[in-house]
Amino acid sequence: MSRGAGADSDTADEAVRGTCDDASICKRFAVSIGYWKDPYIQYFVRQAKERKAPEINRGYYARVHGVNLLLDAFLRRTEGNCQIINLGAGLDTTFWRLKDENLLPKKYFEVDFPTIVARKLYNIKSKLPLSKPIMETHAGESLLIDAHSLDSTRYSIIGADLRNLQDMEEKLLKFGMDAQLPTLLVAECVLVYMTSEQSSSLLKWAADKFPTAMFINYEQVNMADRFGQIMVENLKRRQCNLAGVDACQSLQSQMDRLLSNGWEAADAWNMIKVYCGLPQEDVRRIEKLEFLDEKELLEQLLLHYCISWATKDGLHLGLAEITF
Ligand SMILES: C[S@@+](CC[C@H](N)C(=O)[O-])C[C@H]1O[C@@H](n2cnc3c(N)ncnc32)[C@H](O)[C@@H]1O
Numbered sequence: 026m027s028r029g030a031g032a033d034s035d036t037a038d039e040a041v042r043g044t045c046d047d048a049s050i051c052k053r054f055a056v057s058i059g060y061w062k063d064p065y066i067q068y069f070v071r072q073a074k075e076r077k078a079p080e081i082n083r084g085y086y087a088r089v090h091g092v093n094l095l096l097d098a099f100l101r102r103t104e105g106n107c108q109i110i111n112l113g114a115g116l117d118t119t120f121w122r123l124k125d126e127n128l129l130p131k132k133y134f135e136v137d138f139p140t141i142v143a144r145k146l147y148n149i150k151s152k153l154p155l156s157k158p159i160m161e162t163h164a165g166e167s168l169l170i171d172a173h174s175l176d177s178t179r180y181s182i183i184g185a186d187l188r189n190l191q192d193m194e195e196k197l198l199k200f201g202m203d204a205q206l207p208t209l210l211v212a213e214c215v216l217v218y219m220t221s222e223q224s225s226s227l228l229k230w231a232a233d234k235f236p237t238a239m240f241i242n243y244e245q246v247n248m249a250d251r252f253g254q255i256m257v258e259n260l261k262r263r264q265c266n267l268a269g270v271d272a273c274q275s276l277q278s279q280m281d282r283l284l285s286n287g288w289e290a291a292d293a294w295n296m297i298k299v300y301c302g303l304p305q306e307d308v309r310r311i312e313k314l315e316f317l318d319e320k321e322l323l324e325q326l327l328l329h330y331c332i333s334w335a336t337k338d339g340l341h342l343g344l345a346e347i348t349f
Contacts, residue, residue: 038138040265041218045115045141046070048214052089055082060311061089068152069116069145079315080323084296084330086311088243091299091332091349092213093119095241098347099209100128107207110134110197112187112227113215116145120180124158129179130209132201136193139173139184146175146182176200187215188223190230207340208235217244217269224269225286228335232287236339239347240288245273246295246331253329279333288335290345296327302349 114135173184276293283291336344
């Protein structure tokens with residue numbers, strides 16, 4: 026798998042790594058206003074200096090709740106007898122949420138670039154509210170934690186490039202990945218930063234590797250229209266190239282990529298539909314948190330993101346029935 030070489034690709038990768046802070050800062054801001062609870066995110070990123078717009082906060086609310094709904098449904102369906110691999114996890118705090126809710130899978134893996142992992146591990150090592158839950162779920166000998174990886178009984182963090190599948194697989198295997206276990210792979214705003222060939226290879230690798238599996242993908246959609254093009258241009262100006270935008274043309278192109286890379290069943294919802302499918306009592310609660318002036322802008326934003334998911338069901342667990 027080629028990684029691209031030279032100064033240009035290094036700058037591009039650096040910009041992609043920067044998106045990890047953007048995501049966590051936005052999530053932290055939304056949490057601070059009360060959109061959802063996450064007592065752990067404060068240990069990873071500073072509070073935003075400026076307020077984020079209400080439509081951004083509602084967008085993050087739909088994203089986090091949408092992904093969580095499918096993730097929790099997979100955990101219920103497999104009764105926790107499974108593993109989760111969060112690809113491009115950044116500073117995500119799902120491990121701690123699942124621990125608090127007593128929902129941890131057999132093992133929870135995360136993969137991101139080594140420099141992002143190093144930052145995450147620095148915070149974990151230096152902040153007791155982060156390290157204590159990991160210690161509490163660890164059995165046996167002392168856990169492994171070095172500059173670019175953590176390995177404990179229930180949680181592993183791996184520094185690897187998602188475009189170098191062989192290296193990533195070796196590291197996952199070293200830390201106890203079990204391909205025969207039902208496996209949930211999550212990519213939250215990640216695939217769009219690699220070329221369509223690279224994301225297809227990743228999807229195909231996952232479909233070939235795990236006989237019983239689900240893939241949840243959150244990212245852009247409808248990118249060929251005017252609003253989509255402006256999004257692409259804005260990011261380009263910040264040196265951040267949406268290299269995988271081809272696969273983000275429509276809900277159909279999102280599903281096609283999954284189905285043509287070995288997945289048996291697939292679905293894709295834009296975030297308007299997801300927002301409307303979330304528990305409406307909580308949606309009414311968050312809609313009272315901030316006055317939303319720009320309803321159309323929220324609709325446009327939600328229309329340009331989607332959650333697509335796919336399943337393979339070797340063990341006949343009924344994974345294809347999972348939906349919102
Ligand atoms: C927009 S952030 C999302 C982080 C997290 N999934 C979330 O939603 O909060 C994208 C993440 O994907 C990671 N990423 C993108 N391309 C990657 C690659 N080729 N290898 C490893 N990580 C990658 C970035 O470093 C970054 O942490």
